Amino acid sequence: MTGQRALGFGLLVAALLSPWFFYPVFLMTALCFALFACAFNLLLGYVGLMSFGHAMFFGVAGYCFGHVVKAWGMPPELGLLAGVAGAALLGAVTGALAIRRQGIYFAMITLAFAQMIYFICVQVPWTGGEDGLQGIARKPLLFGLVPTKDDRVLYYVVLAIFLFGYGAIYRFIHSPFGQVLKAIRDNEQRAVSLGYEADRYKLLAFVLSAGLAGLAGATKAMVLQFATLTDVSAGMSGEVVLMALVGGLGTIIGPVVGAFIIVTMQNYLASFGEFVLVIQGSIFVVIVMAFRKGLVGEISDRWKAWRSAG
Amino acid sequence: MLDADTIDLLNRIASQSTLGLINGAFYAILSMGLAVIFGMLNVINFTHGAQYMMGAFAAWLMLTELNIPFWAALVLSPLIVGLFGVVLEKLLLKRIYHLDHLYGFLLTFGLALVIEGLFQWRWGSSGAPYPSPISGGINLGYMYIPTYRGFVVVAALVICLATWYGIERTRLGGYLRAATENPTLVRAFGINVPRLITLTYGLGVALAALAGVLAAPIQQVSAVMGTNLVLTVFAVVVIGGMGSIMGSIVTGFGLGMLEGMTKVVYPPASNTVIFVVMAIVLLVKPAGLFGQTK
Amino acid sequence: MVEPLLKVEGLQAWYGESHILHGVGFEIGRGELVTLLGRNGAGKTTTLKSVLGIVTKRSGSVRFDGGETVGRPSDEIARLGLAYCPEERGIFSSLNVEENLLLPPQVKPGGMSLAEIYQLFPNLQERRRSQGTKLSGGEQQMLAIGRILRTGANLLLLDEPTEGLAPVIVQRIGEIIRQLKARGLTILLVEQNFHFAVAVADRHYIMEDGRIVDTMTAANVRQNLGKLQAHLGV
Numbered sequence: 001m002t003g004q005r006a007l008g009f010g011l012l013v014a015a016l017l018s019p020w021f022f023y024p025v026f027l028m029t030a031l032c033f034a035l036f037a038c039a040f041n042l043l044l045g046y047v048g049l050m051s052f053g054h055a056m057f058f059g060v061a062g063y064c065f066g067h068v069v070k071a072w073g074m075p076p077e078l079g080l081l082a083g084v085a086g087a088a089l090l091g092a093v094t095g096a097l098a099i100r101r102q103g104i105y106f107a108m109i110t111l112a113f114a115q116m117i118y119f120i121c122v123q124v125p126w127t128g129g130e131d132g133l134q135g136i137a138r139k140p141l142l143f144g145l146v147p148t149k150d151d152r153v154l155y156y157v158v159l160a161i162f163l164f165g166y167g168a169i170y171r172f173i174h175s176p177f178g179q180v181l182k183a184i185r186d187n188e189q190r191a192v193s194l195g196y197e198a199d200r201y202k203l204l205a206f207v208l209s210a211g212l213a214g215l216a217g218a219t220k221a222m223v224l225q226f227a228t229l230t231d232v233s234a235g236m237s238g239e240v241v242l243m244a245l246v247g248g249l250g251t252i253i254g255p256v257v258g259a260f261i262i263v264t265m266q267n268y269l270a271s272f273g274e275f276v277l278v279i280q281g282s283i284f285v286v287i288v289m290a291f292r293k294g295l296v297g298e299i300s301d302r303w304k305a306w307r308s309a310g
Numbered sequence: 311m312l313d314a315d316t317i318d319l320l321n322r323i324a325s326q327s328t329l330g331l332i333n334g335a336f337y338a339i340l341s342m343g344l345a346v347i348f349g350m351l352n353v354i355n356f357t358h359g360a361q362y363m364m365g366a367f368a369a370w371l372m373l374t375e376l377n378i379p380f381w382a383a384l385v386l387s388p389l390i391v392g393l394f395g396v397v398l399e400k401l402l403l404k405r406i407y408h409l410d411h412l413y414g415f416l417l418t419f420g421l422a423l424v425i426e427g428l429f430q431w432r433w434g435s436s437g438a439p440y441p442s443p444i445s446g447g448i449n450l451g452y453m454y455i456p457t458y459r460g461f462v463v464v465a466a467l468v469i470c471l472a473t474w475y476g477i478e479r480t481r482l483g484g485y486l487r488a489a490t491e492n493p494t495l496v497r498a499f500g501i502n503v504p505r506l507i508t509l510t511y512g513l514g515v516a517l518a519a520l521a522g523v524l525a526a527p528i529q530q531v532s533a534v535m536g537t538n539l540v541l542t543v544f545a546v547v548v549i550g551g552m553g554s555i556m557g558s559i560v561t562g563f564g565l566g567m568l569e570g571m572t573k574v575v576y577p578p579a580s581n582t583v584i585f586v587v588m589a590i591v592l593l594v595k596p597a598g599l600f601g602q603t604k
Numbered sequence: 605m606v607e608p609l610l611k612v613e614g615l616q617a618w619y620g621e622s623h624i625l626h627g628v629g630f631e632i633g634r635g636e637l638v639t640l641l642g643r644n645g646a647g648k649t650t651t652l653k654s655v656l657g658i659v660t661k662r663s664g665s666v667r668f669d670g671g672e673t674v675g676r677p678s679d680e681i682a683r684l685g686l687a688y689c690p691e692e693r694g695i696f697s698s699l700n701v702e703e704n705l706l707l708p709p710q711v712k713p714g715g716m717s718l719a720e721i722y723q724l725f726p727n728l729q730e731r732r733r734s735q736g737t738k739l740s741g742g743e744q745q746m747l748a749i750g751r752i753l754r755t756g757a758n759l760l761l762l763d764e765p766t767e768g769l770a771p772v773i774v775q776r777i778g779e780i781i782r783q784l785k786a787r788g789l790t791i792l793l794v795e796q797n798f799h800f801a802v803a804v805a806d807r808h809y810i811m812e813d814g815r816i817v818d819t820m821t822a823a824n825v826r827q828n829l830g831k832l833q834a835h836l837g838v
Contacts, residue, residue: 050412097589100596104354104411105548109592112545115538116585123578234541238419245416274435277427284420288413289402481706487698488707495694498658499708500682500755 015159024151025223030263031162032220037243037255039212042169045250046178047205048185049099052107053114054213054240056094057087059232060117061214062221066133067126069222076139076148080161080218087214088207090117095206099199111234118232132228136221154223161219165212170252172208181205242280245287248294257296319574325453326570332459332528334566335466336362336539339521341546342473342558347514349490349552350507352407353414357398359540360425361515363533364391365522367429370440370531380443380527387523388516395515399508407507422540429533437530462524469520470559477555486510545588551601561599607670609634609759609790610655614664615674617647617654624650626814627664632759637781637791639801642811643837648794649691651811652761655792656688657681668759683711687757691764691794693748697737701728704736705751715756724780725750742773749780760784763794778804798836802826810835 018027036058044050061083069079094113098106121127128134138148141157148154172178184191184198192198221227230236239262247258269276291298312320340358347355355361368390369383378386398421406413444458477483489496489503497503522536529535550561565584572583579586591599608631617625625647632638640648653659655666657678666673673681682688687708696704705721705728722729725746731739739747745765752760762781766774774797781804785791795801801808802825810818810832818835820828 050415052415097592100592101548104415107412107415108354108544108548109588111541112548112585112588115541115545116582119581119585234537238423241416241419274427274430277423278431279427281420281423281425281427284416284423285402288417288420289405292409292413484699484703484707488696491696491698492694494658494678495688495690496707498656498678498682498688499752500679500711501709502679 019152019155024155028155028158028223030260031158032216033243033263034256034259035162035165036213036216037240037259038166038169039209040240041244041255043205043209046173046181047202050107051110053110053237055232055236056114056117057091057210057213058217060090061087061217062227062231063127065218065221066136066227070133070136076141076222083218084211084214088211091207091210095203099202114237115234121229121232132226134226136225138225158219158223165215242284246294248296251296254294254296321452322574323571326573327567328453330567330570331463331563333569334563335463336521336525337543337546337566338470338559338562339466339517340543341550341562342470342555343514343517344547345552345558347511350510352411353403356415356418357422358518359536360422361391361518362522363536365519366526366531366535369523369526370438384523388519391519392512392516396508396512399511426533426537433533435532435534437532440526440531442527458527465524474555542584545584549588549591549598551598553601557600608632609669611667615654615666616663617650617659618661624814625654628816630809630816632790632792634790635788637785637805639793639795639805639808640811641795641798641801641808641836646811647814648811649763652763652794656686656761685712685757686759687752687755688761689748689752689763693744695736695744695747697735699736700733701736701747702732704747708751708755710756712756716753721750721753742769745769759790761792764796766797766800774800
């Protein structure tokens with residue numbers, strides 16, 4: 001385990017130093033997506049439910065943040081809180097309905113609800129329709145103590161938010177609650193016969209996942225200063241699935257790796273226009289056909305094989 | 311006695327439901343294809359919307375490049391796209407049947423991205439018009455409907471009923487139903503089940519393409535015409551349940567009409583009403599209106 | 605010596621990782637009625653499924669009518685002239701009785717006509733429009749046997765056709781099996797009910813732990829009843 005601890009420490013040092021080597025806005029975006037992917041993966045990896053509509057939480061939280069900060073002129077802390085609360089509430093409603101079905105139906109239902117939310121976001125006035133909410137001012141945090149106009153300062157705020165979210169997921173998975181969820185995932189009937197109300201556990205995990213996706217979405221709106229329809233679209237729901245898939249479904253660090261890979265790729269491929277879709281789609285196909293464990297899963301398999309061989 | 315306002319409202323509801331039947335026709339054909347494919351392949355075919363788009367595009371290309379008329383495209387385009395489906399099945403899909411359903415979903419989602427991305431890259435995402443093959447209109451008493459749109463509703467009904475008949479009343483359909491239940495046993499009777507699966511996928515895809523050709527003269531032919539449609543069709547499938555062909559047909563047409571009526575009563579909700587119905591059905595009858603829990 | 609219709613040698617089979625058959629060997633001559641007897645879990649059903657290629661992970665040799673079948677998919681094997689009546693009967697609920705009867709394709713000429721099958725099982729004719737799984741257990745068993753008689757297959761693989769049925773129906777099935785044998789069909793019967801098996805079969809193979817451990821003919825089974833009962837644990 002010391003190896004893992006050293007790796008974690010190294011990553012933390014790298015995270016602290018990186019804004020001096022890389023473009024901070026890129027890093028912040030990647031961190032937001034990493035948190036988003038972790039939130040998605042919490043549901044898939046530890047509850048066995050694949051949501052194909054997670055963009056609704058991500059995107060709606062961005063709108064909540066933008067509206068609270070821009071239209072109501074409130075501090076960004078309240079914006080983030082509103083984002084999390086809005087996403088969690090939406091998660092409670094859609095989750096309560098979606099968990100009535102399992103497997104592939106669950107995926108279709110979450111996808112359909114996300115599409116409904118998308119249509120609503122196109123129509124209601126406070127999202128700014130096709131234009132979205134633009135120019136959300138970056139205001140200082142913590143009663144003016146933290147000046148967020150500077151990208152590097154904001155980076156550390158975002159890193160702290162990410163670590164908070166990641167830590168929450170870690171704690172959740174390793175809590176007694178998380179153990180019950182695993183038991184439900186592995187054998188629902190048995191867990192039910194032991195007296196656990198499976199649906200309540202699933203719903204709570206769903207709400208937590210939605211809330212964290214919301215935290216990611218609101219943070220992204222704070223960083224990039226806008227919230228648009230892209231973030232609530234089915235394409236975004238697919239993108240987060242892709243991130244988790246590339247990194248490795250069900251591994252705790254996989255989605256973070258996947259998010260960094262996909263965000264980097266999009267940075268480089270932005271000039272390809274529509275061809276990005278083709279590349280993304282091809283990655284889906286290749287991973288499903290040949291590398292279902294994702295990058296982290298494959299590497300840790302090789303590592304274990306190498307260790308046991310040597 | 312009804313006053314003029316009420317008559318006007320009834321008129322509008324009647325006309326919008328009639329127009330809604332056109333959308334319903336597409337929901338019916340597409341959800342039926344999804345259900346048939348799912349029954350045999352255990353795969354929710356996310357590529358369905360892209361294949362619908364390919365059907366429309368094939369017709370449009372045939373017309374503009376080769377001067378092949380609509381009526382020929384109505385046969386040729388599903389044939390070509392269906393063959394494309396056969397190739398996809400043989401190359402990719404058949405390798406993942408033993409995995410969890412989610413992988414089929416992810417694979418076909420990826421394929422949809424590839425196909426739609428390629429079409430957007432080559433032809434852009436703004437649509438191209440396709441001239442209506444039938445001109446003129448019919449006076450239904452309460453409204454005036456372009457003849458072609460009336461034709462689409464009738465044609466869709468015929469296609470749906472023919473598919474129903476083919477599956478529920480013919481020998482090949484019997485193989486299909488039996489193989490959906492117990493493929494191993496059907497194969498042990500000497501029926502080439504893998505070929506039956508390929509054929510089913512090809513037919514399901516051809517149906518989607520056929521819907522696409524029918525849609526071409528009504529909508530703009532564009533790379534993204536199926537992107538949102540397939541998501542709505544997923545909701546239709548959840549509402550109807552995937553247990554029965556007739557269920558898909560009734561649900562598809564019914565929801566189309568409901569959408570039309572919503573346009574009269576509360577227009578902003580017209581594109582979300584199907585999702586609201588889905589939420590209600592999940593509350594009341596989670597397996598779907600015609601579904602058995604599978 | 606005439607080549608037997610079915611000759612199984614060194615047949616091994618696996619379900620996933622678990623090794624079920626450890627070198628099964630037996631043979632059946634044309635027109636013979638042979639049983640596989642053994643306790644639960646001895647590998648009888650797996651033997652049938654491996655002969656037909658339903659269990660795909662298998663090795664060894666299964667020669668039917670002189671041709672090797674190991675390595676071929678089950679649909680091809682069936683079309684050589686084998687027909688299978690599974691233990692769980694496998695009646696399709698989405699098909700009515702007649703559709704169930706007509707489902708298995710004809711693989712060889714010389715099968716029974718629908719009319720002949722209805723003559724053999726009058727109940728099925730009465731209920732030909734009913735959903736297959738709405739029939740009683742006995743009727744479903746008749747349907748499961750009836751539908752493989754149309755195919756013209758000359759080797760019938762019957763897996764516990766008497767399981768869970770009332771004595772009068774067991775008796776009726778016994779009569780039918782004798783009639784089928786009289787028509788010249790070759791039958792491999794898996795049974796737990798050894799009284800039934802002893803009454804109809806020419807020869808018996810006894811299985812234990814995925815192997816054939818003993819064989820008896822109808823003539824010497826009476827003398828060996830004690831040994832047989834020891835094998836079967838009854």
